[in-house]
């Protein structure tokens with residue numbers, strides 16, 4: 001009898017993508033209000049710290065002791081618990097942008113830069129993404145969305161409770177579909193105005209309430225390019241902490257060919273033959289056209305197809 005999982009690659013495609021590599025053991029079934037205090041009391045506990053939106057680093061090291069975090073101005077009640085690395089508990093916190101850091105205490109780096117410029121070892125990038133998404137949720141959800149009262153952080157940051165009406169609120173993740181639509185030996189790529197010069201990428205858009213991934217792929221592709229899509233195949237996913245998206249990467253089968261571009265969303269949208277896409281990935285395109293960098297799931301959707309034929 002054929003095994004359902006035969007033929008899958010040994011390494012999941014998601015594991016190769018930026019922000020996806022996270023070795024932290026979350027131990028979510030054991031989270032309670034005492035967990036953070038216990039974790040903070042462990043000598044091996046370490047913090048990932050943000051100053052406003054920026055990751056704090058010393059050289060390439062993003063970890064700070066509990067004492068260092070307190071000295072830099074972190075409020076202990078605002079600490080969230082990511083989980084446990086092999087070496088000990090891993091927590092995270094934000095020092096408000098208005099609080100000035102002591103001279104030479106740390107350098108500050110944009111989280112996108114951390115992933116694209118190898119500013120830290122790869123094992124930290126997924127943890128920083130987890131931290132950034134969760135901390136951002138707390139910053140934006142200080143009040144109960146049912147009754148408007150101030151809510152309180154619970155269980156290491158994975159819930160906020162409302163003392164006035166009893167509602168419990170959980171961190172959100174916003175699903176985004178991102179797809180490479182294929183017509184035989186060519187694929188559909190688009191260009192947004194904010195892209196670097198010469199870069200083309202997959203189309204993408206937020207999933208709407210009540211919609212399947214497949215329907216969202218068909219709707220977004222049609223809205224942005226006018227192309228009708230049939231079958232949809234899941235490939236990989238990527239946490240995208242800006243602030244809390246999950247990119248769901250798919251390949252999609254084109255049922256039509258004539259492009260009607262959404263002129264607000266896209267500067268350009270066209271079919272690219274496989275040979276041209278391979279040159280874009282290799283950096284040898286005669287007009288300097290480029291695919292996205294490997295930190296982006298779009299790169300992997302494009303490369304998987306380009307190398308498959």
Ligand SMILES: [Zn+2]
Nearest residue numbers: 144147162165
């Ligand atoms: Zn409430």
